[in-house]
Amino acid sequence: xxxxxxxxxxxxxxxxxxxxxxxxxxxxxxxxxxxxxxxxxxxxxxxxxxxxxxxxxxxxxxxxxxxxxxxxxxxxxxxxxxxxxxxxxxxxxxxxxxxxxxxxxxxxxxxxxxxxxxxxxxxxxxxxxxxxxxxxxxxxxxxxxxxxxxxxxxxxxxxxxxxxxxxxxxxxxxxxxxxxxxxxxxxxxxxxxxxxxxxxxxxxxxxxxxxxxxxxxxxxxxxxxxxxxxxxxxxxxxxxxxxxxxxxxxxxxxxxxxxxxxxxxxxxxxxxxxxxxxxxxxxxxxxxxxxxxxxxxxxxxxxxxxxxxxxxxxxxxxxxxxxxxxxxxxxxxxxxxxxxxxxxxxxxxxxxxxxxxxxxxxxxxxxxxxxxxxxxxx
Amino acid sequence: xxxxxxxxxxxxxxxxxxxxxxxxxxxxxxxxxxxxxxxxxxxxxxxxxxxxxxxxxxxxxxxxxxxxxxxxxxxxxxxxxxxxxxxxxxxxxxxxxxxxxxxxxxxxxxxxxxxxxxxxxxxxxxxxxxxxxxxxxxxxxxxxxxxxxxxxxxxxxxxxxxxxxxxxxxxxxxxxxxxxxxxxxxxxxxxxxxxxxxxxxxxxxxxxxxxxxxxxxxxxxxxxxxxxxxxxxxxxxxxxxxxxxxxxxxxxxxxxxxxxxxxxxxxxxxxxxxxxxxxxxxxxxxxxxxxxxxxxxxxxxxxxxxxxxxxxxxxxxxxxxxxxxxxxxxxxxxxxxxxxxxxxxxxxxxxxxxxxxxxxxxxxxxxxxxxxxxxxxxxxxxxxxxxxxxxxxxxxxx
Numbered sequence: 034x035x036x037x038x039x040x041x042x043x044x045x046x047x048x049x050x051x052x053x054x055x056x057x058x059x060x061x062x063x064x065x066x067x068x069x070x071x072x073x074x075x076x077x078x079x080x081x082x083x084x085x086x087x088x089x090x091x092x093x094x095x096x097x098x099x100x101x102x103x104x105x106x107x108x109x110x111x112x113x114x115x116x117x118x119x120x121x122x123x124x125x126x127x128x129x130x131x132x133x134x135x136x137x138x139x140x141x142x143x144x145x146x147x148x149x150x151x152x153x154x155x156x157x158x159x160x161x162x163x164x165x166x167x168x169x170x171x172x173x174x175x176x177x178x179x180x181x182x183x184x185x186x187x188x189x190x191x192x193x194x195x196x197x198x199x200x201x202x203x204x205x206x207x208x209x210x211x212x213x214x215x216x217x218x219x220x221x222x223x224x225x226x227x228x229x230x231x232x233x234x235x236x237x238x239x240x241x242x243x244x245x246x247x248x249x250x251x252x253x254x255x256x257x258x259x260x261x262x263x264x265x266x267x268x269x270x271x272x273x274x275x276x277x278x279x280x281x282x283x284x285x286x287x288x289x290x291x292x293x294x295x296x297x298x299x300x301x302x303x304x305x306x307x308x309x310x311x312x313x314x315x316x317x318x319x320x321x322x323x324x325x326x327x328x329x330x331x332x333x334x335x336x337x338x339x340x341x342x343x344x345x346x347x348x349x350x351x352x353x354x355x356x357x358x359x360x361x362x363x364x365x366x367x368x369x370x371x372x373x374x375x376x377x378x379x380x381x382x383x384x385x386x387x388x389x390x391x392x393x394x395x396x397x398x399x400x401x402x403x404x405x406x407x408x409x410x411x
Numbered sequence: 412x413x414x415x416x417x418x419x420x421x422x423x424x425x426x427x428x429x430x431x432x433x434x435x436x437x438x439x440x441x442x443x444x445x446x447x448x449x450x451x452x453x454x455x456x457x458x459x460x461x462x463x464x465x466x467x468x469x470x471x472x473x474x475x476x477x478x479x480x481x482x483x484x485x486x487x488x489x490x491x492x493x494x495x496x497x498x499x500x501x502x503x504x505x506x507x508x509x510x511x512x513x514x515x516x517x518x519x520x521x522x523x524x525x526x527x528x529x530x531x532x533x534x535x536x537x538x539x540x541x542x543x544x545x546x547x548x549x550x551x552x553x554x555x556x557x558x559x560x561x562x563x564x565x566x567x568x569x570x571x572x573x574x575x576x577x578x579x580x581x582x583x584x585x586x587x588x589x590x591x592x593x594x595x596x597x598x599x600x601x602x603x604x605x606x607x608x609x610x611x612x613x614x615x616x617x618x619x620x621x622x623x624x625x626x627x628x629x630x631x632x633x634x635x636x637x638x639x640x641x642x643x644x645x646x647x648x649x650x651x652x653x654x655x656x657x658x659x660x661x662x663x664x665x666x667x668x669x670x671x672x673x674x675x676x677x678x679x680x681x682x683x684x685x686x687x688x689x690x691x692x693x694x695x696x697x698x699x700x701x702x703x704x705x706x707x708x709x710x711x712x713x714x715x716x717x718x719x720x721x722x723x724x725x726x727x728x729x730x731x732x733x734x735x736x737x738x739x740x741x742x743x744x745x746x747x748x749x750x751x752x753x754x755x756x757x758x759x760x761x762x763x764x765x766x767x768x769x770x771x772x773x774x775x776x777x778x779x780x781x782x783x784x785x786x787x788x789x790x791x792x793x794x795x796x797x798x799x800x801x802x803x804x805x806x807x808x809x
Contacts, residue, residue, distance in 0.1 A: 068562050070604035073555035080553050103512040104558050107543075111507050111553045118505060141510055175486060203486050319569070332564070336590040339569035339615065345516055 056090065059083040060097045063112075064105045076108050084112050088120035091149070092128040098142040110145060117149055124153050133161065140170035140386070147173060166200040169386050178206050185210070191217045198226065202387035204343055224398045227343070228381040228389025229282025230302050230359075232396050234259060235275045237298025238290050240266040246297040247321050247335055247364050253299040254325070257358060266296055275300070278399040279379075281343060286363055286376040293376070296365050304357040304382060305394040312390050314348040314359075317341045318378040321364040326350050327357055337366045338373045344387070352382070352390075429532040434473045434791040434798075437527035437575035442621045443667045444709035444749040446792035451751040453766050455780040455797060455808040459501030464492060466802045467524035468745070469575070473498060473793035474530050474549060480805055481537050483523035488515045491523070493537050495551060498794060501807060505551035513541035513560030517571025520745075520787070522802075525573035527619075527789070529583070531600065536583050540571045544585060546603060555603030559585070565592035568615050575619040577634065582606055582647045584634055588616035595620075595636055597650050607650030612638040618665040621673060626685035627653045633685070635673055637666050642675055644685065644692070654691040656683055664703035664747075669710045669729060676703045680717060682732060698732040701725060704744070706757075711750035712769050718744055718757065724767065726774055738774035740765055745787040749797070758786045758799060764808070782806060 059079035066072035083090065094113050098106045117124060129146045132138060151158035165177040178201045185193035191214060198210035198221065211221045224231055239251045252263045262271040277284045286298050314324060314331060319341040323333040331348050365376040382390045429435050431447060438444045465484025472479050476499055482492040489511040495504040515523050517540055528537040534554060538544045542559035559566060566587045574586035583598040593611040598604065618637040626633040626644055633644040633653055642656040660666070661676035668674075672695065675681045679699035683692045704720035714735065715727040722742030726735045741759055748757045753770035754777070762782035768775045784801040791798040796809035 068558075070555065070557055070598075070602060073603045077554050084552070103510065104556060104561065107509045107512070107545075107556055107558075108553065110509065114507055115551065115553075172485070205486065334565060334591060336569060339590065340516065340518060341569070342516055345569065346514070 055082060056086065056093065060094070060109075063108045064097065064101050066104045066108060067102065068104075076105075080108055080112055084115045086116060088116060088123045088125055089128075091116055092125060092132050092146075095129075095132055095142040095146055096138065098139040099137075101139070106139065106141065110141075113145060113149075117152075121152070124149055126150060126154055126157070130157070130161070136169055140168075140173070143168075144170045144172045166196070171202055171386055174200060174386070175203055175206065178203075182206060182209055185213065191219060195219070222398050223280050224282050225391070226389065227282060228383050228391055230304070230380050230382070231278070231282060231284075231399055232274070232276045233284055233300040233302050234272045235286065235289060235298055235300045236263065236270055236272045237286070238266045238270065238293055238296035239263075239298070241295045241297045241364050241366065243295075244321070244337075244364070244366055246295075247323075247333075247362075249297075251297065251299070253301070253360065254362070257301060257360065272301075276399045278401040282379040282381060283377055284379065286365075286378075287374070292374055294365060294369070295367050296376075298363050298376070300361045300363065300378070302359045303394065304352065304359055304392045306352045306354055306357060306390070307393055309354045310352055310390075311384075312350050312352045312382050313385060314350055314380065315344040315346065315383055315387075316348065316361075316378060316380050317343050317345040318363070320376055320378070321366070322378065323362040324348065325358075325360040327353065337364075338368060338375075341375075341379075343379060429530075430475070432473070432794045433475065433530075433532070434471075434793045435532065436472060436529040436577060437470055437619050438665075438667075438707065438709075438747060438789060439749065439792065441668055442577075442619070442665075443669060444707070444747055444789070445711055446749065446751040448792055448795060449752050450795045451754065451792060451797065452795075452809055453754055453768070454778045455756075455764060455766065457780075458796065458807040458809050460804045460806045461496060461501045461503070463494070463800065463803060463805055465490065465524075466522035467800060468522060468573075468787040468802075469524050469800075470527040470746075470789045471791045471798040471800055471805060472528055472530055472535075473791055473798065474532060474535075476794065477504065477549060478791075478793075478798055478805070478807075479528055479530070479535050479537075480800055481524040481526075481528055481539065483511075483515070483539060488517070488523040489541075491539050491541070491543055493528070493535065493545065493547060493551075495535075495549070496805065498796070498798075498807065507545075507547060507551050507553070509543055509545060509556070511539065511541040512543055512558035514567045514569075515541050516569050521571040521573060523571065525571055527575035529576040529578045531578045534600065536576050536578060536600070538576050538585060540568075540573065542566060542572075542587055544598070544603070546600070557598070557603050559587060559596075563587070563592050563594055566594050567591070570615060573617040577620045577622065579622055579632055579634060579647045584620050584636075584647065586611070586616065586618075586620060586636065588612070588614070588638065590615055595645075595650070597647060606648070609645070609650050611636070612640045614639045614662060616662045618660075618662060621666050621668050623668070623673065623685060625671065626689060628689035631689065633689075635666060637675070638662065641677060642666065642673065642683070653689065654685070656681075656692055656694075661703065663705055664707040667708045667710060667715070669715060672729065674708055674715060676707070680708065680715075680727075680732065682729075695730075696732040698727070698734075701727065701732065701734070706744040707747040709748045709750050709755065711755055712753045714769065716748065716750070716755055716769065718742070718748070722759075724755075724757070724774060726769060736773045738767065738776070740767075740776070746789040749790050749792050751792055756790060756792075756797060758782070758790060760785055760787060762786045762801065764799070780808060
């Protein structure tokens with residue numbers, strides 16, 4: 034959802050006007066905190082002043098979280114906790130409800146407003162959560178989805194499971210709905226739901242002896258030319274297609290190259306977007322990796338075999354309208370243990386709530402190969 | 412109100428606000444699990460238990476009658492909690508929550524609230540595996556915070572990190588050591604800013620530093636940072652290495668200090684002692700068959716105690732590392748033991764607490780208490796009681 038281009042500091046100052054200039058000034062100090070502890074001293078002083086306020090300060094502090102950096106949001110959050118703890122019986126419920134209803138506010142601040150309401154007025158909270166199935170706040174959405182899942186189970190309703198699946202963004206809830214639907218004979222396209230990229234071009238293997246390949250610049254980092262061949266670890270290598278039919282979008286690099294050690298491969302995907310927008314690359318990978326978007330390095334990670342999960346890494350990006358070139362470098366190391374065999378990744382593009390952003394050029398989800406049947410004996 | 416007795420030896424090492432009954436950090440005031448309290452019962456009874464949200468295997472710490480505990484909750488453990496409980500009543504005095512600003516992935520056995528907080532008696536410093544670090548006063552007022560992943564984006568371990576905090580003087584020692592961007596940072600306790608930052612050996616490391624009083628030149632207190640390479644004894648004022656033991660060391664169980672001797676989980680168990688002039692160390696002994704598993708060794712009654720991966724507890728002489736007796740306990744153990752007087756307190760992963768009398772020629776289990784929940788943490792000893800936590804609960808046992 035598009036957020037208002039409201040100048041937030043001005044809005045906060047307006048909100049603070051009835052609470053006094055001190056509050057606005059304190060909020061400005063807190064919002065100025067930054068990396069490496071910058072602004073901590075001033076913020077502590079401001080925090081001390083602001084937490085002396087009464088419960089009416091809470092909606093102002095919640096609003097001050099809009100577009101605040103994550104550190105400032107935590108300062109403000111703890112101020113809200115402190116004031117709320119002292120004023121449990123005089124929370125401004127109507128103002129909190131109004132704050133919660135405005136989906137342009139910081140999703141985490143809205144969740145906090147909801148929890149304050151729930152503490153004082155559980156019945157009201159229960160009513161409000163029902164309308165939050167497609168909320169930008171992941172936590173509010175999760176609670177609303179759970180309500181639907183509970184009903185679906187009680188009523189054995191595939192319609193409700195479908196509703197829950199469409200709204201769910203957390204893996205456990207998605208799995209619960211998907212399993213119930215599959216059991217009922219309804220096909221679920223999970224890669225589409227998540228937005229996993231299933232079709233790739235890959236090239237490799239290049240050398241990663243002594244883990245040096247991570248820093249070595251191989252030709253695909255300088256040019257993307259699918260027609261070209263390169264000198265790999267053991268001979269000439271060229272680009273080939275690799276698709277996955279895995280339910281959770283796992284791309285297995287061992288599949289085309291065999292179970293190799295001390296090697297590097299590159300995977301490329303062209304993602305065609307309908308518009309320019311903010312997005313997130315979400316990656317799960319237990320090998321060392323680097324990712325480039327349209328030729329710029331997004332992030333790199335030099336860690337091997339410490340585990341993986343869906344959405345292990347969240348990388349904010351700006352995608353452009355039209356074609357976006359996504360390149361991932363995947364390094365396999367020298368370890369021999371069975372749990373170090375994997376050379377794989379799962380990658381999706383989504384918004385900050387985890388909702389899939391589907392490419393204009395997205396191909397249908399590949400179908401799993403039918404299991405090979407053993408010839409009948411006799 | 413009970414009069415608080417000051418403890419002479421730790422007072423030399425810790426700020427004046429720390430008292431004898433306090434347990435201000437992982438494995439207590441001397442970082443070895445030993446408490447000077449002498450009224451800890453051998454038959455542990457449940458005085459109270461209080462529910463905790465989400466997950467956590469950090470140890471409780473105590474200052475006076477306050478018990479501080481961290482926890483993480485939410486579907487991806489991105490809610491970070493710092494609790495302050497009344498140690499007498501088992502009631503909540505305050506709670507502060509924060510949102511994680513770093514990665515919250517961890518192996519399922521561990522979690523985001525794995526590092527134990529520390530206190531200098533005036534403030535509480537709490538670190539989480541996602542690299543969020545907060546400083547609160549004893550009333551829960553926020554003094555400063557850091558999001559270390561924002562500063563050092565690759566300083567994380569996908570298995571989770573667990574090194575606990577240590578404070579000495581005005582410096583907070585933070586270890587965020589991993590395969591990708593391993594760091595130890597000395598942070599100014601006044602404002603949360605870096606005093607110094609060290610690149611550390613590239614390897615996942617879950618161990619916690621120890622204080623080495625008088626181990627540096629001019630009798631300075633040093634900090635022993637453990638890693639796969641061994642021990643770096645650093646000056647906490649500037650992070651400079653004063654001397655190093657380079658015999659390698661484990662990255663899971665931590666070293667244990669016994670007086671001036673540091674017992675290092677290295678090639679078995681290796682005892683080293685800083686030299687008088689602070690220039691280097693002397694290796695006193697090494698016993699290769701003594702291999703601490705996950706639990707770190709402890710000391711009591713003038714002896715060293717180590718439990719191996721098979722749950723065999725060894726009582727070891729401090730002068731030559733000789734095994735004096737062995738006793739099979741019911742393991743496995745993830746948390747480290749604590750000790751008071753002649754008794755050792757071991758809690759296994761199944762939640763069974765085993766109290767061992769270490770004073771005889773052979774060790775003897777004198778009582779057991781079953782908490783009925785998974786215990787992966789190390790207890791605290793304070794005010795005549797043990798405080799033990801699981802994911803779900805904090806118990807007071809006395």
